[in-house]
Amino acid sequence: MRAFTQHQGVVAPMDRSNVDTDMIIPKQFLKSIKRTGFGPNLFDELRYMDEGKPDQDCSQRPINPDFVLNQDRYKNASVLLARANFGCGSSREHAPWALDDFGFRVIIAPSFADIFYNNCFKNGLLPIVLPEEVVDQLFRETEENEGYQLSVDLEAKTVTTPSGESFSFEVDDFRRHCLLNGLDDIGVTLEDADLIKDYEEKRKQTAPWLFNAGH
Amino acid sequence: MAGKTLYDKLWDDHLVKQRDDGSALIYIDRQLLHEVTSPQAFEGLRLAGRKPWRLDANIATPDHNVPTTDRDKGIEGIVDPVSRTQVETLDKNCDEFGILEFKIKDQRQGIVHVIGPEQGATLPGMSIVCGDSHTSTHGAFGCLAHGIGTSEVEHVLATQCLVQKKMKNMLVKVNGKLAPGVTGKDVVLAIIGKIGTAGGTGYAIEFGGEAIRGLSMEARMSICNMSIEAGARVGMVAVDDTTIDYVKGRPFAPKGETWDKAVDYWRTLHSDDDAEFDKVVELDGSAINPQVSWGTSPEMVTGVEGSVPDPEQEADPIKREGIVRALKYMGLKPNQKITDIQLDRVFIGSCTNSRIEDLREAAAVVKGRKVSPSLKQAMVVPGSGLVKAQAEQEGLDKIFIEAGLEWRDPGCSMCLAMNADKLGQGEHCASTSNRNFEGRQGFGGRTHLVSPAMAAAAAVTGHFVDVRELMN
Numbered sequence: 001m002r003a004f005t006q007h008q009g010v011v012a013p014m015d016r017s018n019v020d021t022d023m024i025i026p027k028q029f030l031k032s033i034k035r036t037g038f039g040p041n042l043f044d045e046l047r048y049m050d051e052g053k054p055d056q057d058c059s060q061r062p063i064n065p066d067f068v069l070n071q072d073r074y075k076n077a078s079v080l081l082a083r084a085n086f087g088c089g090s091s092r093e094h095a096p097w098a099l100d101d102f103g104f105r106v107i108i109a110p111s112f113a114d115i116f117y118n119n120c121f122k123n124g125l126l127p128i129v130l131p132e133e134v135v136d137q138l139f140r141e142t143e144e145n146e147g148y149q150l151s152v153d154l155e156a157k158t159v160t161t162p163s164g165e166s167f168s169f170e171v172d173d174f175r176r177h178c179l180l181n182g183l184d185d186i187g188v189t190l191e192d193a194d195l196i197k198d199y200e201e202k203r204k205q206t207a208p209w210l211f212n213a214g215h
Numbered sequence: 216m217a218g219k220t221l222y223d224k225l226w227d228d229h230l231v232k233q234r235d236d237g238s239a240l241i242y243i244d245r246q247l248l249h250e251v252t253s254p255q256a257f258e259g260l261r262l263a264g265r266k267p268w269r270l271d272a273n274i275a276t277p278d279h280n281v282p283t284t285d286r287d288k289g290i291e292g293i294v295d296p297v298s299r300t301q302v303e304t305l306d307k308n309c310d311e312f313g314i315l316e317f318k319i320k321d322q323r324q325g326i327v328h329v330i331g332p333e334q335g336a337t338l339p340g341m342s343i344v345c346g347d348s349h350t351s352t353h354g355a356f357g358c359l360a361h362g363i364g365t366s367e368v369e370h371v372l373a374t375q376c377l378v379q380k381k382m383k384n385m386l387v388k389v390n391g392k393l394a395p396g397v398t399g400k401d402v403v404l405a406i407i408g409k410i411g412t413a414g415g416t417g418y419a420i421e422f423g424g425e426a427i428r429g430l431s432m433e434a435r436m437s438i439c440n441m442s443i444e445a446g447a448r449v450g451m452v453a454v455d456d457t458t459i460d461y462v463k464g465r466p467f468a469p470k471g472e473t474w475d476k477a478v479d480y481w482r483t484l485h486s487d488d489d490a491e492f493d494k495v496v497e498l499d500g501s502a503i504n505p506q507v508s509w510g511t512s513p514e515m516v517t518g519v520e521g522s523v524p525d526p527e528q529e530a531d532p533i534k535r536e537g538i539v540r541a542l543k544y545m546g547l548k549p550n551q552k553i554t555d556i557q558l559d560r561v562f563i564g565s566c567t568n569s570r571i572e573d574l575r576e577a578a579a580v581v582k583g584r585k586v587s588p589s590l591k592q593a594m595v596v597p598g599s600g601l602v603k604a605q606a607e608q609e610g611l612d613k614i615f616i617e618a619g620l621e622w623r624d625p626g627c628s629m630c631l632a633m634n635a636d637k638l639g640q641g642e643h644c645a646s647t648s649n650r651n652f653e654g655r656q657g658f659g660g661r662t663h664l665v666s667p668a669m670a671a672a673a674a675v676t677g678h679f680v681d682v683r684e685l686m687n
Contacts, residue, residue: 016540017533018412018512022652027633031280031297033254033304035365051658054297083533085413088446089650090631091348092252093364114416114448115348115362122366172380174238186265189374192232192240196268196376199231199242209338209469209477210244212271 002124003182009078020089039101087116218487252346256369283623325599335465399434415447426500453485510541564596568647580671586619587677
């Protein structure tokens with residue numbers, strides 16, 4: 001996995017709450033058997049005026065000029081500023097894949113849905129929870145200042161504005177450790193293979209019905 | 216020391232290792248696989264040269280992409296080549312790695328969350344995962360069950376474990392008795408309406424109280440299924456006689472002495488009387504009316520006697536903006552009566568409501584009536600090949616067809632419209648599925664979430680109506 005230590009980038013504001021993963025990447029694009037190539041279809045139904053199809057050349061499609069990511073000032077954004085309960089709904093990891101493929105590295109919101117939040121960390125994407133009033137302030141500053149950028153430091157757990165104002169955020173130690181070092185967490189878990197085998201042996205005695213049922 | 220909640224017990228029983236950093240390795244007893252969220256996981260295994268840790272813990276079936284007509288054609292019946300490739304890829308992966316799969320023409324094929332319980336592959340006390348957020352369904356059996364992303368599907372295939380952090384405990388207690396005509400679906404929609412679509416975020420929810428205890432397993436599954444729509448990955452119901460009776464005799468269930476031993480353990484799967492919850496929410500079950508969603512989030516729901524809200528009455532500006540946006544998308548007016556919403560299609564199916572009891576409830580309403588001529592389509596999609604066979608044995612298919620509903624083959628179908636079953640732009644659908652998000656059932660489609668009985672009532676009237684007015 002790609003490591004994440006620090007990042008500075010242009011901020012794009014997504015000013016609506018309860019953005020669901022169907023909205024982030026609609027179902028027709030879930031038919032792919034790959035992990036890449038979802039970027040052009042990120043927020044497809046908001047971004048384009050027509051119905052998107054898999055494997056289509058999106059450069060010829062009619063775009064929705066009102067949608068935030070279609071505005072020139074946000075086209076190179078890599079920090080997404082969002083509202084409460086971002087990423088709710090379906091567990092599709094295609095949502096973080098699409099955000100990543102578009103070029104986002106950081107998502108800031110007052111709250112995230114659990115499964116989406118977890119999926120981000122598996123893909124080198126950092127979701128940051130900041131208090132509602134701080135997010136409100138960042139929305140204001142982003143909209144008022146073209147080219148507004150934020151700096152994120154995962155080691156220090158801070159988000160810093162262009163004026164030097166800094167906000168701390170919380171993140172679980174194990175998630176932070178994996179992301180800072182770009183660790184393959186399957187490899188980390190397999191270091192405990194003996195413990196897993198011991199657990200299984202005990203369970204075969206206490207709950208034999210859990211093994212080879214129906215096979 | 217306070218007693219343990221059901222979730223505490225399930226967590227402790229699956230704890231392989233508690234790490235110093237607050238994370239834990241949790242053992243997974245059962246993984247369900249389908250074609251949409253598994254191909255990248257299998258590819259990951261292949262690239263790393265890894266093998267599945269334990270083959271017998273996995274069961275696979277294609278469900279999201281499968282057509283609901285011409286099942287006898289098998290994979291050849293999938294017209295969309297991209298969908299076909301995904302189903303073929305699941306077949307290839309399962310064959311290559313040696314994983315049990317109910318393929319498209321197998322009568323045991325169906326929606327993953329229907330076939331697990333149907334086969335007894337979902338057993339009380341198990342930890343169950345699937346690359347699908349509605350895995351919470353299996354919590355109805357007193358399981359620790361939740362959806363995961365594809366990276367975690369690969370992690371479970373390779374290690375039989377997940378890295379987790381323990382969630383908080385929430386009890387949702389539904390007191391009293393439900394009125395006739397009010398179902399598990401209405402209960403869960405009312406709960407989501409009360410606590411909101413993020414109300415359960417960070418919690419494992421246990422559903423309890425007299426109303427829940429009085430429900431069948433299939434109704435409990437509908438409730439746990441939609442825990443995720445309240446933000447909770449995990450929803451559970453304690454084990455009781457209803458649970459054990461449902462499991463008994465199913466193909467994967469234990470038999471003989473092992474059965475007795477299992478039942479002894481299963482009977483411990485309830486929260487202790489002195490268990491402490493981080494949050495308790497109570498509802499009066501007897502006050503719940505049949506529910507209908509009006510907006511684009513499952514929390515945007517009201518009783519069938521109610522009206523569409525007026526955004527002017529909402530004080531919170533973000534919520535107000537949300538209501539305005541939802542009404543615009545849904546093509547509804549403030550204060551419009553729910554019963555005045557005219558429908559274009561009716562969909563009865565999905566992992567929430569496609570089991571035999573759901574079909575019986577719907578059939579009882581449409582029996583002797585006709586689908587309203589104002590509708591373009593009303594369809595019934597059973598949750599599995601075995602549900603379909605059971606319904607046909609009971610003659611439910613004839614009741615539906617006689618009334619003018621289409622009787623289809625099993626799959627996820629119009630719940631998320633990955634196959635050919637979808638809404639047209641601007642069409643209103645009474646749907647027994649779980650999500651009313653923008654575009655969920657088709658580009659520009661407008662979803663109203665309801666119970667199977669309410670969907671059936673809508674099918675024969677062309678608009679929403681309190682199903683109890685049609686019941687004898």
